[in-house]
Amino acid sequence: MKTFFKDFQGYRAYKKLPKNFKNIVFYSESFQDWHHLKPLLNGLLNQQIAVTYVTSDEKDPGLLKQSSGYRSIYIGKGFFRILFFQYLKAKMMILTMMDLN
Known part of the structure; x- marks a missing residue:
């Protein structure tokens, strides 16, 4: 219930x-995406x-x-x-896409 x-x-x-x-x-599905998304995100923030x-x-x-110029939000993995x-x-x-087989 707390997670909901x-x-x-x-x-x-x-x-x-x-x-x-x-x-x-x-959008990041897991913490492992951060090192891929961080450089682009910082570049955009540097441009205001x-x-x-x-x-x-x-x-x-x-x-x-x-x-x-940055907002971060935790959305969970379920209904929301x-x-x-x-x-x-x-x-x-902008997101990473896993399992493109």
Whole structure:
């Protein structure tokens, strides 16, 4: 039950973000994606471009990053992640894609 509410809080936090934080959205399935996504994310932040980092891993280092143009959100792996992707409206989505066999 605790996980459900934490996931819900993340979903709600994304829905409440200002529009400029919904233009470029990063998604990370696990903490292992951070080292792939971090350089691009930092490059965008250096250009003063607002980005949002959404993750399904509570141990993701991206949740700890602090910057005025950066928002990080934990969305979980269940129902609210499905809702997040179902109703996602972003100009650009950046993620890693596993298992492309």
